Amino acid sequence: MRNWIHVASVPALVGAFGGQALAADLAVKLEIPRLNVAEYHRPYVAVWLENADQNVAANLAVWYDLKAKGTEGAGTKWLKDLRQWWRKSGRDAQMPLDGVSGATRPAGEHQLNFSEGKAPLGKLAPGQYTLVLEAAREVGGRELVRVPLTWPPKSAQTLKAAGEHELGAISVDLKP
Amino acid sequence: MNRVTRAIVLAVAAALPLAAQAHSYWLLPSSTVLSSPQWITVDAAVSNDMFQFNHNALNVEALAVVAPDGSRVAPENASKGKLRSTFDLSLTKPGTYRLEIVRGGIRANWKVDGQPKRWMGSAEAFAKEVPADAEGLEVSETASRLETFVTVGAPTALKTTGKGLELAPVTHPNDLFAGETATFQFLADGKPAAGVEVTLVRGERRYRNQQDELKLTTDKDGRVSVKWPQAGMYWLDADLEDDKVTVKAAKRRTMAYTATLEVLPQ
Structure with missing residues (x-):
C-alpha cells in the first residue's frame, strides 16, 4: 500500500504508459535510511540532472515541507539547506515546482519514473549528464550523491550508487 | 631633547594611528543565504579575534542597510552591550541586501610641550579644535567602509558608490564555496585600484594556533582571486593610501575596506 501511494504520486509514470515509441526512460530508486535517532525529521530531498557544464538540465524532484508551519520546518x-540544489536551481525557482516538488517522504524506498519528452524530464540533448541526489535533515546531516550517465541510453542498464548518511541505496534504470 | 630621542618620539607619534587600528571591527550576520523572507540578527564588535566578541562593542550609529531595490531597511532591537552591539533586520524582498558602515574623518597628530597629542573627528570639528600652527602637525584624511551581504533567494547585482575604497564583486559575495575560486575587484573612487594588499582571515581563531591569514595583492585591474581553502566566515581587509584629500591641511588619505564573507561547504 505504501509503495503504491509513492508511485502514484509521480505523475510522469502515468505518462510513461501513453508512451512515445522512441522515448527513453529514466527510473530512480532511492532509499531514505531508517535512522535510530531520538529526534527524527524527514529529510528534504532534491533530485536533478546536471549537464556536462554542471548546469541543471532538469529538476526531477524536490521534497520539502509544504505547510507554512509544519513540523519539518516552515x-x-x-x-537553502539543500545547499547545492538551492544554489544551482532553487534560488531562481518559484516554489512549488509544478510536477516536481512535493511533501517530504518517510524512511524507505521510493521509486521515481521519468520519460523523455514529458515533464519534468523533457527533451535532453544527447550527451553526458549527472544525476544528483541531495538530502538534508533537520537535526541531522546533509549528503550529496552523484551518478554519471549518458543520455540517451544505448541499451538498458542499471547504475548503482549509495549514500552513507542521509541517503541509502540508489539505483538508476535507463531504458532506450 | 637630542635628535635621536626626537626621532623616536616622532616615530611613536606616527605609529599611533596604526595602533588605534590594531583591533579589527566586524559585522556578523546570523545568516547570509536565505530561502524565504525572514528576520536576521547581526552582531557588531571590535576585537582581534574575528567574530569572537571579546573586546568592545562596535558603534553602529552610522549603519545603513540597503535593500535590493535601493531602499533602506531600519534596524530593530538595536542595543549596545559591553562586548558587542546587536540589531535585527526584517528582510522581506528577494535579492541582495548590503549592510554598511561608512565613515570618514580627519586624523591629526601633533605635540604640546614635546608630548604627542592625537585627535580624530570630522573635517568641520578639525578646523575648530586643532590649532593650525600646532607643533609637528601631521594631518591625514580617513575613509573606511565596513560591509557584509545577505541574500534572500537569488543574488542580485551590487552597485558601488564611486567613493573611497570599495569592493566590486566579480564573484557574488553570497555565492562563495570552499574549493572554488572567487574574484573581487577593488575600486578607489570608482577606478581599479592596483597593488592593494588584501588580507583574509577565517573566524574561529581561538581553535587554532596560527592566524592562517591569506595575503593577496590586486593586479593592474584591481582584481584578486582567492581559492577558498575551507568553508567558514571570513574577514576581508584592504587598505590603500593616496594623496587625494579634500581638506587642505591633510597630505594623505588612508582608505580601508572591510567585509565579512561567508564561504559554504560543497
Missing part, C-alpha cells in the same frame, strides 16, 4: 525557510 515551508521554504530551510530549502
Whole structure:
C-alpha cells in the first residue's frame, strides 16, 4: 500500500504508459535510511540532472515541507539547506515546482519514473549528464550523491550508487 | 631633547594611528543565504579575534542597510552591550541586501610641550579644535567602509558608490564555496585600484594556533582571486593610501575596506 501511494504520486509514470515509441526512460530508486535517532525529521530531498557544464538540465524532484508551519520546518525557510540544489536551481525557482516538488517522504524506498519528452524530464540533448541526489535533515546531516550517465541510453542498464548518511541505496534504470 | 630621542618620539607619534587600528571591527550576520523572507540578527564588535566578541562593542550609529531595490531597511532591537552591539533586520524582498558602515574623518597628530597629542573627528570639528600652527602637525584624511551581504533567494547585482575604497564583486559575495575560486575587484573612487594588499582571515581563531591569514595583492585591474581553502566566515581587509584629500591641511588619505564573507561547504 505504501509503495503504491509513492508511485502514484509521480505523475510522469502515468505518462510513461501513453508512451512515445522512441522515448527513453529514466527510473530512480532511492532509499531514505531508517535512522535510530531520538529526534527524527524527514529529510528534504532534491533530485536533478546536471549537464556536462554542471548546469541543471532538469529538476526531477524536490521534497520539502509544504505547510507554512509544519513540523519539518516552515515551508521554504530551510530549502537553502539543500545547499547545492538551492544554489544551482532553487534560488531562481518559484516554489512549488509544478510536477516536481512535493511533501517530504518517510524512511524507505521510493521509486521515481521519468520519460523523455514529458515533464519534468523533457527533451535532453544527447550527451553526458549527472544525476544528483541531495538530502538534508533537520537535526541531522546533509549528503550529496552523484551518478554519471549518458543520455540517451544505448541499451538498458542499471547504475548503482549509495549514500552513507542521509541517503541509502540508489539505483538508476535507463531504458532506450 | 637630542635628535635621536626626537626621532623616536616622532616615530611613536606616527605609529599611533596604526595602533588605534590594531583591533579589527566586524559585522556578523546570523545568516547570509536565505530561502524565504525572514528576520536576521547581526552582531557588531571590535576585537582581534574575528567574530569572537571579546573586546568592545562596535558603534553602529552610522549603519545603513540597503535593500535590493535601493531602499533602506531600519534596524530593530538595536542595543549596545559591553562586548558587542546587536540589531535585527526584517528582510522581506528577494535579492541582495548590503549592510554598511561608512565613515570618514580627519586624523591629526601633533605635540604640546614635546608630548604627542592625537585627535580624530570630522573635517568641520578639525578646523575648530586643532590649532593650525600646532607643533609637528601631521594631518591625514580617513575613509573606511565596513560591509557584509545577505541574500534572500537569488543574488542580485551590487552597485558601488564611486567613493573611497570599495569592493566590486566579480564573484557574488553570497555565492562563495570552499574549493572554488572567487574574484573581487577593488575600486578607489570608482577606478581599479592596483597593488592593494588584501588580507583574509577565517573566524574561529581561538581553535587554532596560527592566524592562517591569506595575503593577496590586486593586479593592474584591481582584481584578486582567492581559492577558498575551507568553508567558514571570513574577514576581508584592504587598505590603500593616496594623496587625494579634500581638506587642505591633510597630505594623505588612508582608505580601508572591510567585509565579512561567508564561504559554504560543497
